[in-house]
Amino acid sequence: MILYNFQEEESTEIFVEIENTLERALxxxxxxxxxxxxxxxxxxxxxxxxxxxxxxxxxxYNNRITNPKTWKKHNNNTMFYE
Structure with missing residues (x-):
């Protein structure tokens, strides 16, 4: 359970870091x-x-009418995009 909390905290931190960087850039x-x-x-x-x-x-990717049925149509930017 400690590992799960650490991973959850780490994932939240990365989003905060990205958002802060983009806000400073803007x-x-x-x-x-x-x-x-x-x-x-x-x-x-x-x-x-x-x-x-x-x-x-x-x-x-968002404008596609159908979702790709294989990973072939994905790239690094859309592979894990939800």
Whole structure:
């Protein structure tokens, strides 16, 4: 039972960590947008390819009419997505 509680606590922590990181990033983006810092935006934009891929993969997965019947149609971003 201790192991279960530890895993549950750990899983909650990872979501909190991800949310905090994304909130800080969004705050920074808004600050730089207010300052019209286009050079920073272009530089930052190059580093968001992986995040865009995750979002696009999940959107495509959600827009499917039928769910894939095999794992072949999944990728790392949709394999465990619920």
């Amino acid at each position: 705050q920074t983006i808004r600050e730089q947008h207010t300052l019209s810092n286009i050079r920073w935006a272009k530089s930052f934009n190059k580093n968001t390819e992986d995040v865009r891929k995750i979002v696009n993969d999940i959107n495509r």
